[in-house]
Amino acid sequence: MSMFNKKKVGILGTGDIARMMAKTLEGMRGVQCYAVASRTKEKAENFAKEFKIRNFYGSYEELCRDPKIDLIYVATPHSAHYDNVKLALESGKNVLCEKAFMLNEAQAKEMFDLADEKGLLLTEAMWTRFLPLAGKLKEILASNIIGEISMVMADLSFNMVWKQRIQDASLGGGALLDIGVYGLTFASMVLGEDITDIRSQAVLNEQGMDIQDIVTLKYRSGQMAVVTCSASAYGPCKGIIYGANGHIEVQDINNYSSITVYNNAGEKIGFYKREKQITGYEYEVQSAFHALEEGWKECPEMPHALSLKIMNIMDFVRNQTGVQFPQERIMDENTDN
Structure with a gap:
């Protein structure tokens, strides 16, 4: 050019x-x-x-x-x-x-x-959906190296509860929309969207914003996912995929830094590292x-x-945990009239 x-x-x-x-x-x-x-x-x-x-x-x-x-x-x-x-x-x-x-x-x-x-x-x-390692993960899963997948666990947690964008209801605060979205995206990339049941719990701050969430998802296929996020602690920030013949660990689900494949004896059989990037x-x-x-x-x-x-899943989760933004109350009042 x-x-x-x-x-x-x-x-x-x-x-x-x-x-x-x-x-x-x-x-x-x-x-x-x-x-x-x-x-x-x-x-x-x-x-x-x-x-x-x-x-x-x-x-x-x-x-x-x-x-x-x-x-x-x-x-x-x-x-x-x-x-x-x-x-x-x-x-x-x-x-x-x-x-x-x-x-x-x-x-x-x-x-x-x-x-x-x-x-x-x-x-x-x-951005995680666009990363080269996300494409790599799809290839690894398609190769069926760990066999049929039953479960996914995904965490993204950082101690940042002091940040206004987390604390403040009027900014669309809480952990879910800020960091929980990564775990939900990871589960979606691995297991798809055919969800039959969601259960969630959250701890809320004085403003009614979620400081930490645990969301469990059940899929029509019988697969399950557990997504965790905390804005008051540092977590492993990992995605883990459980297969019949082994498991896969993805480090840093907000910007994949590595993918490690383990067999059923827990031995490393594959390792893929993030290529050099500007920021991702x-x-x-x-x-x-x-x-x-x-x-x-x-x-x-x-x-x-x-x-x-x-967005639909996060609406559903917030409905269960009772997290509502002031902008939505205005919408509710408008639709009631």
């Missing part, structure tokens, strides 16, 4: 995850971070200076109006995704939106419908631009149906 037709990405938001994306784009070929927007010009300018980004805007509207941008990456808290994605789509922009995609399935469905209506690409940036975010960006080049409106690694399914 010549320097003239580099794909241009605009980052909406300037938090930690926006920084990760800016760093990613710096290291990528054929793609550039063309602009960044914050709700204050000063924040946007500081961010732009740090990452040598040419354009910065003090409002999300200005970013979405920039005619040169090919793709907008939404990096705001979950609670803002609905408004931000809506703005971008209504401005005619393709969107890669950070996970958890929305607060609930209803919001997600509305945004996918809007994207379809506008003929635009909208993808959830569930590059794969979802590549996929989004590949989809745009092919004229697709969704990425095959993370189709709309899968985003909706995971």
Whole structure:
């Protein structure tokens, strides 16, 4: 690619995850971070200076109006995704939106419908589905090396209970949408979506947000999964797959660092390590631009149906654990009238 037709990405938001994306784009070929927007010009300018980004805007509207941008990456808290994605789509922009995609399935469905209506690409940036090692895991499972699979355990836990985005109900807080989504995604990648029963428990903070969750899933096939997440402790962050002839361990289910295969005697019979990467975010960006080049409106690694399914499961879990966001109470009141 010549320097003239580099794909241009605009980052909406300037938090930690926006920084990760800016760093990613710096290291990528054929793609550039063309602009960044914050709700204050000063924040946007500081961010732009740090990452040598040419354009910065003090409002999300200005970013979405920039005619040169090919793709907008939404990096705001979950609670803002609905408004931000809506703005971008209504401005005619393709969107890669950070996970958890929305607060609930209803919001997600509305945004996918809007994207379809506008003929635009909208993808959830569930980056683990795009990783090369995720493809490797699918191959290993298809080879049937550990035989028929009966169970999956998946954990992602970090002590980050002090973070506002976890504590605060108005930000779409809690552990489930922030880190539990990875365990649910891991289970879905291995066992699929044909779930017949879900049981969940959670410990809630004073604001009614879940600080830790345990979710058990039962599948029509007789397979089961246990997904755990804690925002008040460090866990093993592993995915474990139980087979008739052995088991597989995936380290770091939020960015696979290795896959180890064990036989039924517990001996290592296979080991796959993460290849060198910029941050791991590059794969979802590549996929989004590949989809745009092919004229697709969704990425095959993370189709709309899968985003909706995971949101649907999280709605179900929150219904059991009693976690509700203030935005949803407003929705309930509107539908009651």
